Amino acid sequence: MQHEENEIVSKSELLVVTGMSGAGKSLVLQNLEDLGYFCVDNLPPILLPKFVELMEQGNPSLRKVAIAIDLRGQEFFKSLVKEVDLLRSQNRVIVDVMFVEASEAKLISRYKETRRAHPLNDNGQRSLIDAIEEERNSLTEIRSIANYVIDTTVLKPKELRAQIKHLFNRNDIETFSISVTSFGFKHGIQQDADLVFDVRFLPNPFYVEALRPLTGVDDEVYQYVMKWQETAIFYDKLLDLLKFMIPGYKKEGKTQLVIAIGCTGGQHRSVALAKRLAEDLNESYDYNVYVHHRDAHIESGVENEKS
Template sequence: MIFTSSAHKPQRFTTPPVLITGMSGAGLSSAAKVFEDKGWYVAQNLPPELIIDLLELCSEPDSPVDRVAVVCDVRARMFRGSLQQTLAELHDRGMAPTIVFMEARDEVLISRFDNVRRTHPLQGEDTLQHGITRERRALLPIKEEADVVIHTSDLSVHDLRRAIEASFDTAGNPRQHVTIQSFGFKHGAPKDSDIALDVRFLPNPFWVPELRPYRGTDVPVSDYVLGQEGAAPFIDNFVQMFSSMLAGYRHEGKNFITVSIGCTGGHHRSVAVSEEIGRRLRDFDGLDVNVLHRDLDR
């Protein structure tokens, strides 16, 4: 993919640059490690003004870097020039990055800071909660511009890797990226959903003794769930509705779409329905579809 700007030379990135930002303690360093492991060049905690210089340098014809990610946390406020101003200038130069915002619940952030015995960068002489509240307020405008919001409150490091890989393994092409994730309501609904579906209206295989040990990825459970009255019309209607939304998402510049599908425990119904919806959406032109199961092993 070649970026162009009327006022600047063409850029040579084959994959749009990525900006990783978000709440302190929400997993920015872990996300950076995933990108590094996938072969991206990752720069951490650059002042906003230097982000432009880095991307210009990486876009030179003889640069060995064609995939670059930059981590920028709330400490960037100490430097001249805001992150929003930098993003606006990058957009003007044809180098607008994909923004990944890392998020987590307050109580989770507090627990993580307590575990590592660190103070929050905006805490000052106040409580940890005050620092988190200040940061959340300061980062709200960036979160509202984010292309991908990843809530890490209930994610393991391995889950985080899968979530990033689902969105960015094919990020260098112009297609829309759709993540279908199953979950269990008893573990809390995901907060990073664009669309959320509830399939608890279907009979629960958990109450069928011979099916209980299996999961929705297994044929006996899948056949049972998808064969229930109402399952096929529900999936048909959703796929039809979703297909009618894609052009609107594309027009609004939203190329990363997350559909969350929940049942009670996230083991049977939501898994089977997610797999079937993912199978059907893979037949659509212009879509990259990944299916994740957040609570399958819980």
């Protein structure tokens, strides 16, 4: 029995995501990608065996694969069931099927909001209601073989994300990360930042000749920046604010929070504060916390050339 359990664990996992058009398959795929799945959109069912062959070659990135299949014809409806049954009988990989659906009223509402045409609309020759009804009838057999059925009628995006995480984050991997970066305003603001804090009001080590060629990573500069009362007051307020905000960002479904701290050149003050903030956040949370000093090497390199 133990040998069989080990065999199952060692197999790659293939999740086929299908269902009603407009029900949210693309959003499901995005959430699975955040959980570490290798995701493919709109793969014809006939290519599923070829993809399984790739999974069997041992590529670590293909251990967990999610494939969304948008069914646009009767031949797709029939071939998907056939291919899934075949793969399951071969027992080469673990094959699961997720069926995503929503009520007729909700699907109509979504199509009206996006102004997109239904795949079975026949270039406007068929009403939206008829197209939805035909698709639902055609998908009856596929729905019957699904391991997971998710109704998105009343689900908000963050609720759908939570449901996907509950079902497929089996190893309880923490998917939320915090990136703390320092930068210099003279080199341009950090474009991907969610939060930007300007510390140019703090005493500047640049005007201390011995500290000028160093960066905020060096202990001499770090201690200089941290010794001022202005720094202590600002940092306590900043850390308190972030500890209040971070759980809210995570609750809303963000997978990464980028905190940028800027000073004039991005060499001294911002580097010291980013270094300390990353260390404190890493101690306070179980999230992955990364620190990056975007411009420190630029300014220190220029100063070293001058000296």
